[in-house]
Structures are given as structure tokens and as C-alpha cells.
Amino acid sequence: MFGFFKKSPAKGDASVDTPAPAEPDIAHDVPTEPAPDVVAPAAAEPKRSWSERLKAGLARTRKQWGGGLAHMFGLRKIDEDLLEELESTLLMADCGVEATSHLIDALRKRWKRDKLETGDQLQAVLVEELTALLSPLEAPLTADTHKPFIIMVAGVNGSGKTTSIGKLARWYQSQGKKVLLAAGDTFRAAAREQLITWGERNGVDVIAQQSGDAAAVMFDAVNAARARGVDVVLADTAGRLPTQLHLMEEIAKVRRVITKADGTAPHEVLLVLDANIGQNALAQVKAFDAAAGVTGLVVTKLDGTAKGGVLAAIARQCPKPLRFIGVGEGIDDLRPFHAREFVDALFAKSETTKSRTE
Numbered sequence: 001m002f003g004f005f006k007k008s009p010a011k012g013d014a015s016v017d018t019p020a021p022a023e024p025d026i027a028h029d030v031p032t033e034p035a036p037d038v039v040a041p042a043a044a045e046p047k048r049s050w051s052e053r054l055k056a057g058l059a060r061t062r063k064q065w066g067g068g069l070a071h072m073f074g075l076r077k078i079d080e081d082l083l084e085e086l087e088s089t090l091l092m093a094d095c096g097v098e099a100t101s102h103l104i105d106a107l108r109k110r111w112k113r114d115k116l117e118t119g120d121q122l123q124a125v126l127v128e129e130l131t132a133l134l135s136p137l138e139a140p141l142t143a144d145t146h147k148p149f150i151i152m153v154a155g156v157n158g159s160g161k162t163t164s165i166g167k168l169a170r171w172y173q174s175q176g177k178k179v180l181l182a183a184g185d186t187f188r189a190a191a192r193e194q195l196i197t198w199g200e201r202n203g204v205d206v207i208a209q210q211s212g213d214a215a216a217v218m219f220d221a222v223n224a225a226r227a228r229g230v231d232v233v234l235a236d237t238a239g240r241l242p243t244q245l246h247l248m249e250e251i252a253k254v255r256r257v258i259t260k261a262d263g264t265a266p267h268e269v270l271l272v273l274d275a276n277i278g279q280n281a282l283a284q285v286k287a288f289d290a291a292a293g294v295t296g297l298v299v300t301k302l303d304g305t306a307k308g309g310v311l312a313a314i315a316r317q318c319p320k321p322l323r324f325i326g327v328g329e330g331i332d333d334l335r336p337f338h339a340r341e342f343v344d345a346l347f348a349k350s351e352t353t354k355s356r357t358e
């Protein structure tokens with residue numbers, strides 16, 4: 001079962017100058033308690049394409065928008081009442097006041113300028129404007145500017161960090177990269193076990209310590225990655241709330257230790273946001289950015305929420321590259337964000353996905 005898993009590191013692989021951590025424990029030991037899966041086991045149902053999964057995943061948000069929008073558009077004549085209804089629908093989908101006003105103003109201008117008449121014509125313009133609003137967020141993370149390319153993953157508790165790391169590891173493996181995981185969530189034992197189990201099953205080395213602090217794990221991981229010719233390091237960190245100031249200080253320290261181990265790193269600081277938090281995402285981006293210098297976002301759980309409009313709020317109020325979006329618990333349910341693909345899925349005809357989502 002654990003056949004792919006490498007045992008202990010070659011001597012000197014994880015040599016540490018300072019601080020002196022406990023001996024790095026390449027996690028080949030059997031976990032003392034059953035570890036939860038990083039992601040749900042492969043489902044028995046036939047494999048669906050990413051675009052099908054994206055459409056299915058966005059069903060709730062689409063219902064919130066589309067449900068309201070379907071009767072709004074069609075052959076209905078455009079008037080101020082229609083724009084007002086559209087405004088409420090966008091606000092309810094958590095687009096936020098700024099993005100909503102921006103979109104409504106743009107639609108009003110286009111209505112007058114292009115002499116639009118029907119709701120359908122207005123919908124086509126909304127698709128265009130929303131794509132234009134979200135496009136600046138589109139910036140896939142190829143992770144090939146450095147070797148090893150060190151990605152530090154941060155976020156509040158339960159946002160989906162550890163799960164996303166498993167999915168990202170699979171994604172980068174599929175791109176032909178050699179991946180190493182660093183179990184830097186030293187607060188939650190289960191997170192460490194999750195990564196270890198995932199690594200064992202997928203032939204990915206995991207740097208972990210039975211005890212010790214996150215900084216030491218990071219230091220070991222950077223050195224081990226160098227010694228083993230790793231392309232991408234995915235470093236987990238403990239969940240924390242922006243209000244927990246001492247923990248926000250700790251994440252700044254974790255970052256500093258990574259830089260100490262490799263002067264050019266971290267090459268990416270990914271903030272994982274749970275889409276269900278809607279507008280709170282903005283405050284989280286600001287707080288984590290101040291503490292750890294966020295360079296990219298992952299928005300998870302877009303499948304479980306009607307608040308997919310939060311991406312528009314992010315685009316308008318705190319634009320950061322949206323590297324990946326998650327639309328499910330399956331291993332392949334996290335993919336690079338593409339604005340047009342996202343908007344198309346949002347406005348897809350529900351018949352195409354209905355049978356799969358119910």
C-alpha cells in the first residue's frame with residue numbers, strides 16, 4: 001500500500017544549520033491514528049471533464065444568479081427595473097457593492113450606447129463585462145521560474161489548505177514536476193497525518209516532524225528539496241484567524257525562515273479562501289497579505305456555495321492572481337482559474353448539468 005513511499009532521506013539531505021531542529025522525520029512511520037483522506041477517494045461514477053465538473057460545481061451559484069437571471073433576461077424589455085433586479089441578484093451572490101455598481105454602470109452604458117432592447121442582449125453584455133472584470137485575476141502558476149519552486153500555503157482554519165495541497169501536488173505531478181510536501185501545520189496532528197497518507201499513496205516525499213515547530217520543518221524541506229532535485233515544494237501551515245495576532249506574527253516568521261534557507265524563496269505565498277465566507281474574503285486577503293505577503297489565491301468550495309460572486313468582489317477590491325479554484329472534494333476538482341471558462345460555466349444552461357448535480 002505504501003510501496004511508492006521513500007523511506008529516510010539520504011544523509012545530509014535535510015541538513016540544518018540554524019535553528020537546530022529535531023531530526024527531520026521523513027514520514028514513513030505508520031500513523032498512530034487512522035488518518036483522514038486528503039481528498040475523497042476516487043468516485044465510482046464515470047470520469048467527467050473539468051468543464052463538466054466546473055459547471056456542476058457552480059450549480060448553486062448559478063442557481064442564485066441564473067435562477068434570478070433566467071426570468072429576468074429572455075425577451076423581457078430592458079428598463080431600470082430590470083437593472084435594479086439584476087443589482088439585487090449580484091449583491092445576493094456576494095459580488096459586493098463595488099463590483100456590482102461597476103457591472104450595473106457598465107450595463108447601463110452599453111444599453112444606451114448600443115441601443116440594446118432585450119434581456120438576452122443584456123445577458124450577453126453581462127457575460128462580456130464580468131469576464132473583463134475577472135480577467136486580471138487569471139494568472140496560472142507554472143512554478144518554473146526557480147528550482148525548487150517553494151510555495152507556502154496559508155489560510156484560516158478549515159479553508160481547505162491541506163486538501164488543496166494534495167490536489168496541487170497531483171496537478172504539478174501531472175505537469176511532469178517532482179513534488180515535495182512540507183507538513184508545516186504543526187498545530188493540528190491530523191493535518192500532518194493527512195499529508196503523510198497522501199504522500200504515501202502518491203509517491204510524494206513528505207517532510208514532517210513528530211514534534212517541533214513549523215519553521216524547522218520548512219528549513220528541512222527547503223534543504224531536502226535542493227538535495228533531491230525537487231521542482232515544487234508545497235508547504236502547509238497551520239490555520240489561523242487574522243484576529244490571532246500572535247499566530248499572524250508566527251506566519252511571518254515561517255516566511256522568514258524559508259527565506260533564510262533560500263534567499264529567493266518563498267516564490268509564492270498562496271492564500272486559501274473558502275468561497276462560503278463571501279465578503280469576509282476581502283479582510284482575509286488584507287490581513288494575510290500584511291503578515292506574509294500573499295502573491296496568489298486559491299478559492300475552494302465554490303461547489304458548496306451560492307456566493308461565487310465573491311470573485312468579482314476580489315477582482316474589484318483586492319485583486320491578487322487567482323491561481324486555482326476548487327469545485328469539489330475529488331482529487332481533480334482543483335484547477336487553474338480561467339475567467340472566460342468560469343463565466344461560461346456560471347451562465348451554462350442548467351439542463352447540461354442538472355442530472356449530474358441532483
Ligand SMILES: Nc1nc2c(ncn2[C@@H]2O[C@H](COP(=O)(O)OP(=O)(O)OP(=O)(O)O)[C@@H](O)[C@H]2O)c(=O)[nH]1
Nearest residue numbers: 157158159160161162163239300301326327328329
Ligand atoms: N466541497 C468541497 N469541499 C472542500 C473543497 N476543498 C476542501 N474541502 C473540504 O474542506 C474541509 C477542510 O479542508 P482541510 O484541507 O482539512 O482544511 P485546512 O485549511 O487544512 O484546515 P486546518 O488544518 O484546520 O486549518 C475538508 O473536508 C475538505 O474535503 C472544495 O473545493 N469543495
